Amino acid sequence: MAESQSNQTIALHRVVDTREAYLAATAALAAGNGPVGVDAERASGFTYSQRAYLIQIYRRGAGTFLFDPPPIGDFSELNEALADTEWILHAASQDLACLREVGLDPARIFDTELAARLLGIPRVGLGTVVEELLGIHLAKEHSAANWSTRPLPESWLVYAALDVELLPDLRDRMVGLLVESDKTDIADQEFAATLAKEAKAARVDPWRRLSGLHSLRGQRNLAVARELWLARDEFARDVDVSPGRLVPDASLLAAARVLPETRQALSDLREFNGRSSRNELDRWWAAIQRGRVTTELPPLKASNDTLPPPRAWADRNPEADVRYKAARAALQTVSDELAIPLENLLTPDFLRRVAWTPPEPLDAASVGEVLTQLGARRWQVDVTAQFIADAFVAVPQVADPVSDLES
Known part of the structure; x- marks a missing residue:
């Protein structure tokens, strides 16, 4: 019996990774009823991109579908099929960008995290809210996993499916609570604002996000730090790896602080370590040279309209x-x-x-x-x-x- 249940679970959570299977899933979801529970898994901290590596969708009368975005590519057919449907997401602002990247752009949403906040629930993580309102314990052990892994382990797929399968029941419970507390209109305005919120403009001088940058005192040091950051960012984008996993911020700052005068001096720098510090040494040395000779020295402090704390x-x-x-x-x-x-x-x-x-x-x-x-x-x-x-x-x-x- 246990083996049969295991096989059934594997079949239930099979990943949709072909156009043919995707179109069949689209037809099934279109024939379902009620709102759809939607979630996306990224590989934050592992990859450079913030793309979705798994998209989970559940609808009553249709079932659960786990989509592998890279091989499917464009999801416009699914988006059209669900155009008039309410989408239920938890912390929608975290997922909308990667969903829109593949053509999934809801017209109406119900954000269970936002609803939990408006209802005064102290802790608004999905697991906590589900347990408080539905009495179901939802394990969150794979939330920080590297979802670019292939093939995805079965336990991860089970976890991913549960994230969306409970969303319609949770949404229904919250709708009742919002009505009781006279916060339905407030919630509607918040959901609409989440959908309408524009993507953040590209940050000016993003290299200033280097952790510990304030410890550098001279403009030349800052120029070298800037060139190292730009070189790392370009490399990370090319190989789709999180920049900090290539060379830590502390290593870039150590080089910018010392200003090594030769390639060998950089190689001998004890703090300059990381997975790509040694085998990409020419890349980092070229960046240091650019920083050492540039006439475009950055100001010691960034100019912005941020108020003081x-x-x-x-x-x-x-x-x-x-x-x-x-x-x-x-x-x-x-x-x-x-x-x-x-x-x-x-x-x-x-x-x-x-x-x-x-x-x-x-x-x-x-x-x-x-x-x-x-x-x-x-x-x-x-x-x-x-x-x-x-x-x-x-x-x-x-x-x-x-x-x-x-x-």
Whole structure:
């Protein structure tokens, strides 16, 4: 009996990796009923790309299908077949980009992670939410696996299938809870905003993400670090391997700090280690040479519109610091009353920006206009703008030492 069950499991979770099987699966899913549970597995930390290496889809009346994206290529037929269907995802923002890369772009979603946040569930991982709302223990032992592995182990496929097979039941349970808590409209706005959110623009000077870069003091050192990072990034893209698995950040920084004058000196550098440090030595030495001679020296600090961290506001902008703390305290009260986390009630950066440079005249309408321009949803503006404006207006009376003395 055990052997029969095992064989049945293998058949149930067979990977769809041909166009013929893909088209058959598309027809089956189109004939199913209700929303579809969707998930994607990447190989973050192992590969350079963020492409999907497995896409799981479940629909009642159709079953579970595990798709291997690279051999299938284009999923436009499946996308068309499910165009009018609600897609259920957990933390949709993490998967939408890799789904869209292969032609899967939902028109409507239900995000179970977002719904969990709006319902005030303290821990919003899929396993925790499933256990709390459905009473089912969902093991997550393969979440950080290298999904570019082929063939995929059977235990991984079982894990991947369970991730989507429970999503419709979870969604139905959450719909009821959202209705009970009068948060259906809020959830709809959040789901729509997730779908409409534009991809982040390419970061200026991405090499400044090097861990520990602040330890480099000179512009020449920074120039060498930049060239090493660019060389590693190009190589990592070509071989589709995560950059840090080729040469660690610490190794690049060590070379940029020492500025070796010869190829041998670089080879002798004890800290310059990693899988590709030695057999790609010519690549790294060429990058160091470019950094040593370039006349385009980077500034010591990147120029951007990022606000200083709130802990520095008391010295940098004390009035903004008082405004921010007062408004944050007011919104925390609202957060507690609605059982919605503060960061979901209003994006923290939005509050910081309006506190740093408040609008004139200062009232709920002007605050709401700024929040809307920053990207806040209608429900967020409705719930927070008045409290923020009131907190800002009250600040001078609270912070005025003369008034305090007179009282």
